[in-house]
Amino acid sequence: LRLKFIALPLGRKLGVRDKVRLNAPPNPVLETFYATHSKKPKEGELICLSKQCDxxxxxxxxxxxxRRNQDKPSLTTKFCSVSLFVLLLQPLQRSVYWYYMMEFSFALLLTFTMAFDVRRKDFKEQMVHHAATIILISYSYCANYLRIGSLVMLLHVSSTFLLELTKLLHYLNWRRASHLLFLIFSSIFLVTRLIVFPCRVLYTSFYGSMEFYQPYFGYYLMNALLMVLQLLHVFWASLIIHMLYKFVNGTV
Structure with missing residues (x-):
């Protein structure tokens, strides 16, 4: 049922199509040799078979x-088997389901409220980030890439709440507490976004997955969106490093 109603329609939506194959014409002599002797006859055997079949x-x-190509599994079959493998290895636990729903709802909320919020300097970058996040959450959930999806969300949440708390303390004019929290936030952000994310997430998604699967549309879509996030990470990291420089020089 999973193959018929989940993997196969998903593959079609993602553009998985089987290549046109030419079938070997019926030939009892060659078929018998293929089944009982060898699938790759040697030169002498080819000459002997050609005489028998004229x-x-x-x-x-x-x-x-x-005939050998007929025995090879089609691209659709490979995709369905991989999809079934992923579905079996990554069952959707209730806690993961609610985590996904909360993150997805929060991303949607931020996207809608930004239009009415105070427009900041990185407004365009924030909109791109939210759009990429929504697509990534949706795709990883539908394709059952729950592990990488959960890891990406966890890496982002680990520093985002600290930034919001830092802003709150700054608005309350609690300078020492806000400065200390900003240093903690900066350390976590730079480590998770510039070291852990590219070295673990991107490397595994780009190269590690190729040890087991062949690239297809979903591979390019997910990695393109992950690269968008990484470019935004670099952009915000430059702003944070600039703020740290001003902080060290006592201009903040």
Whole structure:
């Protein structure tokens, strides 16, 4: 049922299509040899088979190539088997479900409220970030990439709440507390976004996954969105480093 109603429609939506294959024409002699002797006959065997079937050796060789291709699983079959493998390895726990729903709702809320909030200097970057986040959460949930999706959300949440708390303390004019919290936030942000995210998440998504699967549309979509996030991380990291420089020089 999972293959028929989940993996197969998902593959079609993502553009997974089988290549047109030429089937080997029926030939009892060659079929018997293929099944009982060898799928790749040697040159002497090709000559012998060509005499038995009254066919040129080149056509016999072509027949065996077509016949071997028939036994290879199609791209759709491979996609469905990988999808089933992912579904079996990553069951959706109730806690993960609610975590996804909360993060998705929060991302949507931020996207809508930014239009009515005070417009900051990085307004465009924030909108791009929220759009990429919403698409990534949706896609990782639908494709059942729950592990990488949860890890990406966790890395972002680990520093985001500290930034909001730092702003609150700054508005309350609690300078020492806000400065200390900003240093903690900066350390966590730079480590998680510039070290952990590219070295663990991006590396695994770009290269580690290729050890087991072939690239397809979803591979390019997810990695493109992850790279968008990484570019935004670099942009915000430069702002944070600039703030730290001003902080050290006592201009903040």
């Amino acid at each position: 066919l040129p050796a080149r056509k016999v060789e072509t027949w065996f190539r077509y």
